[in-house]
Amino acid sequence: MNAVSYEKIQQFLFKEARLLDDAxxxxxLNCYHKNAEFWMPAWDDNDTLTTDPLQEISLIYYPDRG
Structure with a gap:
């Protein structure tokens, strides 16, 4: 695996934030691989997030970009 510099990571995060801010x-979506999984877990209780998007409720779950 190739090492990624701090600056490259920072550039990506700023680009991603700008695209989201600008709707x-x-x-x-094109920043991510077509098979990338997007998951935002829900809170199971006050201190615990859900851990299985296929068996528990999630705020958002897409198994891929499609």
Whole structure:
């Protein structure tokens, strides 16, 4: 695996934030591999997040970009 510099990571995060702020949804999605999983777990209780998007409720779960 190739090492990625701090600056490259920072550039990516700023680019991603700008695309989201500007509501450029398609461009934001294109930052990710077509098979990337997008998951935002829900809270199971006050201190614990859900751990299985297929068996428990999630705020958002997409198994891929499609």
């Amino acid at each position: 450029q949804w398609d461009d934001w």
